[in-house]
Every structure is written in C-alpha cells, then in structure tokens.
Amino acid sequence: MSRAELEEFFLSLGEPKYRSTQVFKAVHERRLVSFEEITDLPKKLRAKLEESAAISRLAVESRYVSTDGTRRYLMKTADGYPVETVFIPTENRDTICFSSQSGCPLKCDFCLTAKLGLLRNLTVGEIVEQVIIVLNDVYGVAGETPHGTNLVGMGAGEPFLNFDNLIAALEIMADEDGLFIVPNRVTVSTAGIVPRIYDLAKLENRPHLAISLSTANDELRDRLMPINKKWDLDELMTAAKEFEGSLRRGERFTFEYVMLGGVNDRDSDANELVRLLEKYQLKKVKINLIPHNGAEQLDYNASTAERVSRFKSLLESNGVDAYVRQPRGRDIYAACGQLAAKSEANSAAMN
Numbered sequence: 001m002s003r004a005e006l007e008e009f010f011l012s013l014g015e016p017k018y019r020s021t022q023v024f025k026a027v028h029e030r031r032l033v034s035f036e037e038i039t040d041l042p043k044k045l046r047a048k049l050e051e052s053a054a055i056s057r058l059a060v061e062s063r064y065v066s067t068d069g070t071r072r073y074l075m076k077t078a079d080g081y082p083v084e085t086v087f088i089p090t091e092n093r094d095t096i097c098f099s100s101q102s103g104c105p106l107k108c109d110f111c112l113t114a115k116l117g118l119l120r121n122l123t124v125g126e127i128v129e130q131v132i133i134v135l136n137d138v139y140g141v142a143g144e145t146p147h148g149t150n151l152v153g154m155g156a157g158e159p160f161l162n163f164d165n166l167i168a169a170l171e172i173m174a175d176e177d178g179l180f181i182v183p184n185r186v187t188v189s190t191a192g193i194v195p196r197i198y199d200l201a202k203l204e205n206r207p208h209l210a211i212s213l214s215t216a217n218d219e220l221r222d223r224l225m226p227i228n229k230k231w232d233l234d235e236l237m238t239a240a241k242e243f244e245g246s247l248r249r250g251e252r253f254t255f256e257y258v259m260l261g262g263v264n265d266r267d268s269d270a271n272e273l274v275r276l277l278e279k280y281q282l283k284k285v286k287i288n289l290i291p292h293n294g295a296e297q298l299d300y301n302a303s304t305a306e307r308v309s310r311f312k313s314l315l316e317s318n319g320v321d322a323y324v325r326q327p328r329g330r331d332i333y334a335a336c337g338q339l340a341a342k343s344e345a346n347s348a349a350m351n
C-alpha cells in the first residue's frame with residue numbers, strides 16, 4: 001500500500017491517521033515482518049491487523065549463494081507463482097536485481113525466462129517485498145544496511161509491461177520513512193516497449209533507463225527480440241532520442257548489448273551500431289556490453305574475451321562510450337539471461 005492507501009485503510013478501521021505512519025515505518029524502514037513485532041502499536045490493534053491484513057505475501061523457496069557472494073532467491077507468491085531476485089555485492093555498494101513479472105511474455109531468444117511465458121504481473125507489494133526479503137536476509141531483520149543499495153529492474157519480466165505497479169513500487173521504496181532508495185539509485189531495463197519510454201520521459205521522479213538493444217540490425221533483432229516486430233529500430237531509436245532530450249543532470253541512459261558469439265559480436269555489428277547511433281544523433285547514451293552467460297537450453301555461445309574487447313575498442317574508437325558488465329553468480333545461474341534456469345537444488349544451494 002502507498003502512504004495514502006495505508007492512511008485510508010487505518011481510517012476505515014476507525015484508527016487515527018498516525019497509525020499508518022507507524023506501520024509504514026515498521027514495515028519499510030525497520031523491515032519488520034509481522035504485526036506482532038510492531039510493539040509500539042496497542043496489542044488489540046496488532047491482533048486486529050493480524051486478522052485483516054498481511055505484511056508478507058512472498059515465501060522464499062530456495063536461496064543459492066555463489067562463490068563470488070552473489071545470492072539468488074527463488075520466491076513464491078501466495079498464489080503459487082515463481083519470483084526470482086538476485087543480490088549482487090561489490091566492495092562499495094550492493095545491488096538488488098528484482099523481477100517485475102512472474103515469467104515474461106516477450107520471447108527474447110537468448111533468455112531462459114522467456115521459456116516460461118507470462119505467468120502474471122507482480123503486484124506493487126510483491127515488487128517491494130523482494131527488496132525487503134533480500135535486505136533482511138543479508139543484514140538481518142531491522143538490521144542497518146552498511147552502505148547504499150542500488151536497484152536494477154532487470155530480473156524476470158518486462159518492467160514496462162507492468163508500468164503502473166513498477167512506478168508505484170519505486171515511489172514506496174523511495175520514501176524517506178521507508179527504504180529510502182531514491183530513483184537516482186534505480187535502473188530499469190526495457191526490451192523496447194516504446195510507448196512507455198515516452199511516458200518515462202514525462203515523469204518527474206524516475207529511475208535511470210536502460211534499453212536492451214542487442215543488435216542494430218532489424219532483421220537480426222526480429223529474431224533475437226521479437227518485440228522488434230511490433231516496434232522496430234526506427235520507432236525505438238526515435239523514442240530513445242526523445243528520451244535523451246529529456247535527460248536531467250546526473251541521469252544515466254544506457255543501451256544494453258547482450259553479446260552472442262558469432263551472432264552479433266562481429267566487427268560489422270559494431271560498425272552497424274555506431275552508424276545507428278550516428279543516424280539518430282544519440283550522444284549521451286552509453287553502451288553496456290553484457291557477454292551472454294550461456295545455458296544448456298539455449299543455442300547461444302558466449303563471445304570470447306578477445307571479441308568483447310575488440311568490439312568495445314571499435315565502439316570507443318568511434319567516440320561511443322562502452323563498458324563491459326562482468327558476469328556475477330554464473331555458478332548459481334544468477335547471471336543475465338539465466339533466471340529460471342535451475343530451480344532444483346545444486347551444490348551451492350542453501351535452503
């Protein structure tokens with residue numbers, strides 16, 4: 001519930017408005033997981049809340065811990081749908097990669113989540129709770145987070161097909177009485193839902209935008225990311241240009257490029273990408289190269305390290321900023337494109 005919804009809820013119970021602030025802080029700032037623990041509420045009210053409401057709707061089914069510290073969580077909604085979330089620690093900050101849908105309706109050819117199809121959109125609460133569960137697991141319930149947490153909406157699902165819930169969840173997580181993860185620390189990635197890119201361009205408080213591009217060639221993109229048949233590169237790049245025009249100080253805008261060995265990582269692919277960026281005069285965008293992680297059920301190979309490095313220098317020599325995202329949590333199938341790969345226990349599993 002948003003602050004306003006929570007207020008209304010308490011008024012409907014005949015309780016004063018300030019109870020909503022107490023509960024909001026307890027759930028989001030202190031990350032308490034049951035009404036019983038909110039001891040600043042009268043006992044009678046706690047009992048009433050236990051009967052009429054729930055703090056948690058997600059259950060952690062399994063947790064996998066990588067040798068590099070990355071953690072992957074398989075959760076389940078109250079009605080039985082799978083949700084995956086990944087915790088990625090680095091020296092100075094943590095990143096939590098959350099899902100916006102259970103499964104995904106888009107059919108990106110290099111992604112395992114695509115095999116599930118869309119199961120359903122996640123609710124606002126289910127998006128927020130993923131973050132709370134991860135923080136509680138890593139730092140303990142009501143524990144302090146030692147450094148700021150960044151969020152990326154790059155887990156399962158296409159966030160822009162669940163746009164309203166996504167934006168509502170981000171607003172709740174940005175609240176300074178709660179998790180206080182401001183939009184500047186959030187990046188959301190879309191496969192190219194063009195109308196929502198225009199919507200995001202108009203938003204006052206918004207996350208950073210990443211567009212998953214993966215090729216500058218329409219024919220190949222139709223195959224790799226069939227959403228391209230609905231909104232082709234011209235429509236996508238026109239929207240990207242409009243978005244670039246709306247960028248404010250400190251905002252990041254990236255194109256993600258999943259590198260698939262021998263498919264989209266040749267010199268000619270890099271040159272085509274440079275030409276595409278030139279055609280639409282996109283000057284502020286950075287390219288995030290993501291070497292594919294491979295999976296038994298997918299017919300793609302990772303690009304070699306030499307290829308990735310050659311591709312990057314070709315972009316850079318043409319004035320395009322590019323960086324390579326180091327894969328994390330490969331051993332627990334937590335890396336890009338691998339979600340939904342393995343739900344059975346493996347050697348790194350800890351239930």
Ligand code: SF4
Nearest residue numbers: 104106108111114157
């Ligand atoms: S890459 Fe993202 S948008 Fe594409 S199928 Fe996978 S989860 Fe969906």
